[in-house]
Amino acid sequence: MHKTKKVALALLVSAGLIGSAAVLAAGRLKPAGVAVAVARSGLTVTPDRAWSKGARPGRLSESWTLDGLSINELTFYGGIADNTTLFREVSKSERPLPRFSKTMLMPDIVQLFESSYRVALTTPLFTVDSVEPAPFAGTDGFRFTYSFAVADEVKRKGEARGAIIGGKLYMVTYEAPRIHYYDRDYASFVKIAESARIVAVKK
Amino acid sequence: MAAPLRAEAPRAGAGYVPADLDERGLWMQAEEYERELKHSAFVMRDPALNAYVREVFCKTVGQAECKDVRIYLMRTPYFNASMAPNGLMQVYSGLFLRVRDEAQMAAILGHEYTHYRNRHSVLLYRNAKKNFGAAAFLGGFGLFGSLIQLGMIGSVFSFSRENEAEADSGSIPMLAQAGYDPHAAGEVWQQLRAEMDATALARKKKSRKDKTGGMFATHPPSAERMTALKALADKQTLPGATDNRRAQFIAALKPFWADFVDDQVKLNDFGGTEFLLESLSKEGWTPDLLYARGELYRARGAPDDLAKAAGFYREALTRPEAPVEAQRGLGLALLRAGSVSEGRAALKTYLEKRPDAPDRAMIAMLAGG
Numbered sequence: 260m261h262k263t264k265k266v267a268l269a270l271l272v273s274a275g276l277i278g279s280a281a282v283l284a285a286g287r288l289k290p291a292g293v294a295v296a297v298a299r300s301g302l303t304v305t306p307d308r309a310w311s312k313g314a315r316p317g318r319l320s321e322s323w324t325l326d327g328l329s330i331n332e333l334t335f336y337g338g339i340a341d342n343t344t345l346f347r348e349v350s351k352s353e354r355p356l357p358r359f360s361k362t363m364l365m366p367d368i369v370q371l372f373e374s375s376y377r378v379a380l381t382t383p384l385f386t387v388d389s390v391e392p393a394p395f396a397g398t399d400g401f402r403f404t405y406s407f408a409v410a411d412e413v414k415r416k417g418e419a420r421g422a423i424i425g426g427k428l429y430m431v432t433y434e435a436p437r438i439h440y441y442d443r444d445y446a447s448f449v450k451i452a453e454s455a456r457i458v459a460v461k462k
Numbered sequence: 463m464a465a466p467l468r469a470e471a472p473r474a475g476a477g478y479v480p481a482d483l484d485e486r487g488l489w490m491q492a493e494e495y496e497r498e499l500k501h502s503a504f505v506m507r508d509p510a511l512n513a514y515v516r517e518v519f520c521k522t523v524g525q526a527e528c529k530d531v532r533i534y535l536m537r538t539p540y541f542n543a544s545m546a547p548n549g550l551m552q553v554y555s556g557l558f559l560r561v562r563d564e565a566q567m568a569a570i571l572g573h574e575y576t577h578y579r580n581r582h583s584v585l586l587y588r589n590a591k592k593n594f595g596a597a598a599f600l601g602g603f604g605l606f607g608s609l610i611q612l613g614m615i616g617s618v619f620s621f622s623r624e625n626e627a628e629a630d631s632g633s634i635p636m637l638a639q640a641g642y643d644p645h646a647a648g649e650v651w652q653q654l655r656a657e658m659d660a661t662a663l664a665r666k667k668k669s670r671k672d673k674t675g676g677m678f679a680t681h682p683p684s685a686e687r688m689t690a691l692k693a694l695a696d697k698q699t700l701p702g703a704t705d706n707r708r709a710q711f712i713a714a715l716k717p718f719w720a721d722f723v724d725d726q727v728k729l730n731d732f733g734g735t736e737f738l739l740e741s742l743s744k745e746g747w748t749p750d751l752l753y754a755r756g757e758l759y760r761a762r763g764a765p766d767d768l769a770k771a772a773g774f775y776r777e778a779l780t781r782p783e784a785p786v787e788a789q790r791g792l793g794l795a796l797l798r799a800g801s802v803s804e805g806r807a808a809l810k811t812y813l814e815k816r817p818d819a820p821d822r823a824m825i826a827m828l829a830g831g
Contacts, residue, residue, distance in 0.1 A: 355665065357730045363763070363798070364828065365824060366824060366828070367798065370728075374729070377725075378730050383538065383555075384503055384504065389823075390823070390825075403821075408503050412501070412502060414503070
């Protein structure tokens, strides 16, 4: 709309007006076919093609992209702990984000996600389109789809797959513009999400 | 320091053309922004609601003065209204939740119109250009500038105390002439101050009611302003009996309440939302408001909150017009609190009544098949 064209979540919450080109330049390539631990956690996935590492929306999250975060974005949440937010807060005092609780049911996760997006991206144009049970990382989890728009007015779709494991939230989301891009890269997301497993991390 | 506009300076309005380079530049920016707005997904285009807001605005500022103003209703759950120098007005959906009758809405519209008519944005622009550079000001035009860049805009976009006082005093005779009680202007700011206190209390923070930034990027509702507004309203002579038209306001907004309340509940502002729900329930808790309150408490999700949420849903469900989603909320609150069989029963009822629910598969699993 005006100067904040780059509105992908990762960009916004990584504080600022860093252009996606700069983020990409700094990103490392995640090669196809190699299992890799993401989001500084035991969440491990095997991409079917090379994705670039984008930004870190939070301490335990990490975004990847193929063409730039506003075109296609995967975000991994690597074990969000009780009483913490999904991603970094833009303004703790003015616009605090809701916090994950280990007592949450799966529909509560959807609600937490929706509210976090509405607050962080300052948009009321967010709808949840479907919610269903689905396995994730070898356990009972969830899958939900959503649609949203932010200041750049591009209509985007998204899908999240995840599970609460040991009281912590593990999740992968995929987002892209509804027209063309969403369908184009969806299969790669599904392969990555289906490859997810949790491995023990040495502390 | 740019010379302030004097009382005899030309007023914006029908037939006015921008006077100098600064003002022409502002108009161009506003016009470009308006072209984008025409296609924006954030603009609410419901004809009845647009006609109603326009009717109240024209009644307040006068038929001749209102005719060139274009009003855009924005789906944005914060309190704001603004006017660009070219006669583009924006009213945020969050405003409708925060004014209690037509008179209070008219007070805000009249206030904004006075800023516009007295060309305050030109003064603001000249000061901003000197202190921050033009880009900071122009970038803040429109929808998100004021929200995304809260900190910066708080300082760039604060109208001067004199300009605010002028806009306040401009709105008082407008209200009287339109047949509203001019005390409505002071009331709406008073309510907003109380809401900020409620937000801060629930977040265990100091209230920002006397600060710029946040909800009041452009209009800090200071205690001093309240007193001045009340004094002006006390002095104002009235042409006849007043009517603040609460019933008409409620009727016009009724089809939109559920969506606006839903937007508010999802803002993670427990104290402010509870305050607004209580003020909306002045004539009693409707099933929709009880459902919203249940959703608010369930989202916060402490054990005590879940018990209260279940109570609100149950109370809503005693009425025939209760939203079906109250069954869903009740079931989820009970399940999370550990009342498994009762929770499952409520979820089953929800699915019977809403077989096409978007989360059917998930709820069916939780309901135990």
